[in-house]
Amino acid sequence: MPENKGPDSRGPEYKGLVLVAEDERHIADLQRRYLSREGFGVHVETDGTGALAAARRLRPAAIVLDIALPGMDGMEVCRRLREEGDWTPVVFVTARDEVTDRILGLEIGADDYLAKPFSPHELVARIKSLLRRAAGPDRDPVRRVGRLALDTGRRTLHVDGRPVELTTTEFNLLAYLMARPGQVFTREQLLAQVWGYAGYRDTRVMDVYVSQLRAKLGPASPIRTVRGVGYGVTETGP
CATH class of the missing domain: 1.10.10.10 (Winged helix-like DNA-binding domain superfamily/Winged helix DNA-binding domain)
Known part of the structure; x- marks a missing residue:
């Protein structure tokens, strides 16, 4: 959970909340650090059940979803969200880089896919790209x-x-x-x-x-x- 310094501590560069569902603490901490540097708030869950509940409760701007989560895997979390009509951008993360996993994830409704190990800079860039696409090119300021x-x-x-x-x-x-x-x-x-x-x-x-x-x-x-x-x-x- 982000350090609670109070709402006034965050400036105009804030880009929205990213839900990170990752059971490997060092990977979650790395994602949190890089996303925070870019102005994102980060909420971490370590199992699928918690990730699904947090997505419903917090309505994040984007979700980084490890496929191999304990309890309920990432595929099932994404499937349930899509069935509920929740189309929050989802980036799947997995230690496996098999084509069948990638195809299945995209068919379920994932927006992007990263295989471990990956550069945290690439993760941030992909999330920014997904959010730009979701906002649309002609949005009136x-x-x-x-x-x-x-x-x-x-x-x-x-x-x-x-x-x-x-x-x-x-x-x-x-x-x-x-x-x-x-x-x-x-x-x-x-x-x-x-x-x-x-x-x-x-x-x-x-x-x-x-x-x-x-x-x-x-x-x-x-x-x-x-x-x-x-x-x-x-x-x-x-």
Whole structure:
């Protein structure tokens, strides 16, 4: 689990949470180190059952999935996610480099495949490539919901054409929610996705940041609270 320094410690370079499912600790630590250097949050699970539960709970941006996991192998984890309609990018990792394994993995729904030993630089490059493809080449950097226009390239926010100053933390949270209007996220999911702190103990800190955002946005705030679940942004805003 990433070191819990608190949400404000992560800057605008954060690229999302990567779930690493690997039972060999030294390999998992190596992947965590290189992914963290590139701005990714990392959550590690050491068996298939834990990996499947974490994928469902945290909604990572990408998954690095060892095939030979104890309990439930990586193939089964990927198969179940795809059956549930979860198409999070998956990179399979295995000690075997057999063509049949590679074909089966891709047929199940994996997006890429790496055979051990592999360069951690290559793993990072492949994850970045998968996320770029998932985002699409023509994505508009300006996100609009209701009276809000948020520019992720310039990192600016305008409400009714008026600029509103946000902290890095507030901007990252609002950008994540505005990119997914209509969806509702738990506090833990937001901490994991926006800052990479899966398992952060004080999830109520999210309430503080939402309150600060609402105060700055005023009546234009599109953020809604779903009791017993968490937060989301309405499709059209207020």
